[in-house]
Amino acid sequence: MATGSNRKTKQRDALVSVLERAERPLSVAELLEAASKRIEGLGVATVYRAVGALLDDGRIDAVEIPGEPTRYERSDKGHHHHFQCEKCDRVFDIAGCLDNLRKLVPPKFRVKQHSVMLYGVCATCSR
Amino acid sequence: MATGSNRKTKQRDALVSVLERAERPLSVAELLEAASKRIEGLGVATVYRAVGALLDDGRIDAVEIPGEPTRYERSDKGHHHHFQCEKCDRVFDIAGCLDNLRKLVPPKFRVKQHSVMLYGVCATCSR
DNA sequence: TCGATAATGATATCCTATTATCAATAGAAG
DNA sequence: CTTCTATTGATAATAGGATATCATTATCGA
Incomplete structure (x- = not known):
């Protein structure tokens, strides 16, 4: 809801980049692991926040599987x-x-x- | 795992009956509501136990849907x-x-x- | 009818993904 | 460089389904 600004941070950049390059849907844990290679000490909360924002913006979609953590993927892949x-x-x-x-x-x-x-x-x- | 006996109780009978007659998969909540009409004061734990046993026996199957409680249905319906x-x-x-x-x-x-x-x-x- | 014990029901507890909290940090405008 | 405040990270808290606990009840063989 917040229309607040949107500062550029290295953690957000890293997460977006990981999602953009990913060739498959990634869970928060996978995102955290992948982005942690670039961002020292990246926290889970930050990953959840970034994912939430990207979902709101429609840049990524959720892939939900019963009994599994949600995965996320670029929303420009078309129906599959x-x-x-x-x-x-x-x-x-x-x-x-x-x-x-x-x-x-x-x-x-x-x-x-x-x-x-x-x-x-x-x-x-x-x- | 317990190979213990298997006493006949009205609550189990009612639950099995509800599942047998059901024309669609039912959640534990739906099972509880339906069977409660016959069994005064039926508890959730009993429903979970009955469902667990029936799953073990292969008499019912789980229908899992992301973000939803699991539904259960007779296992003799064939692939669908x-x-x-x-x-x-x-x-x-x-x-x-x-x-x-x-x-x-x-x-x-x-x-x-x-x-x-x-x-x-x-x-x-x-x- | 009795007695041993499986089953029940109320409820506490677990589990695990997700959200909220808050002090510390770091963008970015001036 | 300063200041303002959005963002971060550690962690506590939440939520909801499912499981564990335990005293009470009821099944069923003798």
Whole structure:
């Protein structure tokens, strides 16, 4: 809500940069770890604050998975879905989507959005 | 783990009955409310215990949705997915499934299971 | 009908992601 | 360089679902 200013800080820059470059959705813990390599002593609260602001600005989207901490990813990727590896717990983007999902729904049900989660073992952990 | 006995109680009977007859996945709160109509003073702990036991026995399955309490449903329904109404929060079964999901995944990724969640407004709330 | 003990219900506790608090720090305007 | 105050970081507090505890109750075999 605060329309206050928006000072440029190294921690925010680092976090934005990590999110921009990320090739998969990252949790707060992952963000903290990644950005900590550049920012000595980065705190969790700062990560949560930055994530909150970026969500408000619509620059990132939340990827929610049952029983898992929320992941975040750039919002400019277009419609897609996700895959979670049961070994390393990482979440990956899956391009494409079956849009014929709608026809599964009974009449009178209005579908506004959907999410598809795939679970299995990722390429790295398959080796 | 306990291989202990398994006494027949009215609360368990009521809960099993509610789950058997349910036409959609029910949360612990919904189970409690439904079964309370028959069992005076039914407690939450009992519902959790019954649900736990039924899960162990494989008689029911958990339906997990991000940010929502887990729902439970009979495990003999066959593969299907779910729809949640944004008005009443209820979850409904959606028959059928797009099995071509697998082909969306990059090579070397092994898909073991998937879940599809549809969100929108149910028939009742559409009126 | 008794007795051993599983099951129940009320409630305290845990868990874990997220938010709030507050003193210390550091952008940035002048 | 100073000053103002947004931002930070450490940590306490919150929230909500699920589990543990324990005295009381009720099931069921003898």
